[in-house]
Amino acid sequence: MATEEKKKELLEKLRNAVIQYDEDTAKEAANEALSTGMEANDAIFNGLVSGMVEVGRMFEAQEYFVPELLMCADALYAGLDILKPHVKQLDLGVKGSVVIGTVEGDVHDIGKNIVKMMFDVAGFTVYDLGRDVPLDKFVAEQLRTDSDLVCLSAMMTTTMTGMKKVIDDLRTKNPNVKIMIGGAPVSQDVADKYGADGYAKDATNALKDAINMVASLKKMKDEVEAKKAK
C-alpha cells in the first residue's frame, strides 16, 4: 500500500498533468498510482478530475481558452484510459447510462465532447451518436438502450429549434427520461420553453454542470460507502 505521502504526491502529479496538458505524465502517474495500489476511483476523482476542475476555473477566468481545454481533456483521457479498467463497480443508486449527440444540421461537437468526457469520468455508459444526428435517432437510441438521460447539443441558433422536436417525441414515448440541452444559443428560457430538465449554456457551463453532476455522484458514492462501513 502507498504511504499517505506518496499518495498525495501522485494525486498532485495527476492533477498537474491535466492542468499542464501533459499526456505522457498523466499516463506515467496513472500507472504509478496502480502499481502502488491506489484505488483507481481515488486517482480519477482526486487526481484527474480535480485537475479538470482547476482547468474549468482557468477557462472561466480566461486564462485558458478552448485549445487548452481540448489539450487538457486529452491528458485526462490518457490517464483515464489506464485507470478505468481498474475501477471497482460501485452501486451508485443511479443507472448511469446516457445518450448524447449534436442535433441535425449542426456539425460542432466540441461542447458535446467535453460533457461526454465528464460522463466517461463518472463511469456512465455513454452512447455517443456523434454530430449532425437525425432527430428521430435520439429517440430510437434512447428506447434501444433504455438510457435515463439524453443530452442534446446545438452550437447554432439555426439548429437549436430541432431540439424541441426531439424533446416532445422523447416525452411521448418515455415520460421518465431526463433531458439536458446545451450549446451557445440555449438559455434557461429556451430550456423551459422546450421542456428540458436541465441546460448547459456553453463550454464553461457545460463543464461546470457536468462537474456538479460528477460531484453529486461522488457524494452518493461516499454515502454508499459510509453505509457499507457501518
Added chain:
Amino acid sequence: MNSRERVLKLFAGEEVDRPPCFSGMGNVTTEGLKSLNQKFAATHLDAKMMAAAAASTYKLFGFECAVAPFDLCIEAEAMGCEINVYAHSEDLLYPTIKKKLIHNEAEMEIQIPSDLTKRGRVPLMAEVIGLIKRDIGKEAAVGSYVLGPFTLAGQVMELNDLLKLSFKKPDKIGKLLDLLSDVIIQVAGEYQKAGVDYITVREMGATSDVLSPRVFKSLILPYLKKIFEKITVPNVLHICGKTNDIVPFMMESGTKAISVDQKNDVAETRKKVGPKTLVFGNYDPYNVLVAGTPDLIRTTIKKCMDDGVSAVWPGCDIWPTVPADNFKAMMDEVRNYRR
C-alpha cells in the same frame, strides 16, 4: 435618400439622415419564402430562387439590403469539400460540410485548385448577385460575405485539430491560413466583379469565447490584414461572442467597419474607437428579434443606437421565423429614432 444611398454614404464616411438598418449576413425570412412559395432547402442551389429570397426581406419589410448566400460553405465547397443541403428536410436547416478536406495533421499540405472560381457554387453566386442587382440594386444595398481564414480552416479541417494545432504548431496553421486567405481573396474578387456593394468577412471562429486575444493577434490578424488589403468594395469584419478585448485588433485589420454581436458592450467599444469608426451591431437576432415581443425589440434597438452603433445590424444571421410584426417594430424604431 434611399436605402442603397444611405448604406453607401455611411461606408464613405458621409452624413446620413439616420443609421441604416441592414446586415452583411443572411436575412431571408419564412415570410419571404412563403411569399415566393419556395422551400428553404431549394434556395441554396438555384440562382433565381436564391436571388428572389434574398431580395424578399427588402421588399416585404424595407430591410435596407439584400444578402446572399445563406450558408457558410461556398469557399470550402469550391476547395473540394462535400456539402449537405438537407434536401429531404422540411425544417430550416442550413447547409453544412459533410466531408472535410483535411482529416488529420498529415493532410495539411493542400493546394488551391487552379479553377477555384469555376468550382462549386462560386459561379452561381456571381449569377445571384447579378440577378439581385437587376431586381433591386438601385434601391437597396447588395451584399455578400466570405468566411475569415480561421473560420474557413474550421470548415476544411476538423475543428478539434485546428484549435489544438493553433496552440501546438502555429507555424503549420499559419501556412494554411495564408493559403486560405488567397482562396477568400479570389472568391471575394468574383463577388466584386459581379457588382456587390459591400462584403462582410465573417471570422466568428476567432471569437474570444474560443481563442485568446493573444492568439488572435499573432496567428489570425496578419491574414485578415492581407484579405482587407485586397477587398476594394466597402467591407466589414464580423466576429461574434466576446469581442471587447479584440476590438483594437479588429480595427487594425484594415476593415472599413466592425460588426459585433450582443455580447459586446458597444458603449464601451464606442468610447474606445472614437466617434468616426463604423461599428455595426448588435441585437440578438433570435432571442430578441424572433422570440421577443415588439416592445422588447423597440427597447433593444433603441439601446443599440443609444450605445452608438453606426448601423442597426444583427449579431448573426437573422433566424428566418421572425414574425412580421417584430420585423416591422424594428424598422419603425430605427426610422423614428431621434438622438
